[in-house]
Amino acid sequence: MSIYDLTVTAADGNEIPLSDYRGKVILIVNTATGCGFTPHYKDLEEIYEEYHDKGFEIIDVPCNQFAGQTPGTDEEIHEFCTLKYNTRFPQMKKSEVNGENAIPLFKYLKSQKGFEGFGKGPAALAMSAMLKKIDKDYKNNPEIKWNFTKFLVDRNGGVVARFEPTVKMKKVAEAVAELI
Numbered sequence: 001m002s003i004y005d006l007t008v009t010a011a012d013g014n015e016i017p018l019s020d021y022r023g024k025v026i027l028i029v030n031t032a033t034g035c036g037f038t039p040h041y042k043d044l045e046e047i048y049e050e051y052h053d054k055g056f057e058i059i060d061v062p063c064n065q066f067a068g069q070t071p072g073t074d075e076e077i078h079e080f081c082t083l084k085y086n087t088r089f090p091q092m093k094k095s096e097v098n099g100e101n102a103i104p105l106f107k108y109l110k111s112q113k114g115f116e117g118f119g120k121g122p123a124a125l126a127m128s129a130m131l132k133k134i135d136k137d138y139k140n141n142p143e144i145k146w147n148f149t150k151f152l153v154d155r156n157g158g159v160v161a162r163f164e165p166t167v168k169m170k171k172v173a174e175a176v177a178e179l180i
Helices: 040-054 074-085 104-112 122-134 169-179
Strands: 007-009 015-017 025-031 056-062 150-153 159-163
Touching (some): 025 169, 040 074, 056 074, 056 104, 150 169, 159 169
Parallel strands (some): 025 056
Antiparallel strands (some): 007 015, 025 150, 150 159
16 A cells, blocks of 8 residues: 555545645645644745645645644635635645544554654653643554644655654755755
8 A cells, every 4th residue: 555545635525636646745734723833834835835846745634633723614724724824735624633533644644654752842842741641652652643743755655754743844844855
């Protein structure tokens, strides 16, 4: 099985085969409109604008599984992102990324790149402390830990990196640039 065997549902309900992205660098991210990491949208849009014409795509999957931070409809989410962050990359249907109702795309991504830690710094310490209360075994499972976890896919469909939301967006941009 490869990422190209999967589909993702667009906000309008249409199924998009990921084989449509064959040959492109893809950043797949679970997003939220009311999270402390929501300003990542600004950086995501900047990366998208810089590299889109060179074969880069973003697959934005809004998710309400983390503290209910994406309560709106798909239309409200799209409106928020385009008005506040001028996003031009497409948003998919709000979906679950963990649990029995997780969409196949995220099940696959987690099977390819597990959790490797939050890194260092205040945000990493805060995330670790919070997650210890939610899931004592969080370090040992591949589940998505919070909003704005990102997976980087190379032009051949290989999942080459997983970035937790605590990773600086500059590092994400550098990883994308290396693959372009």
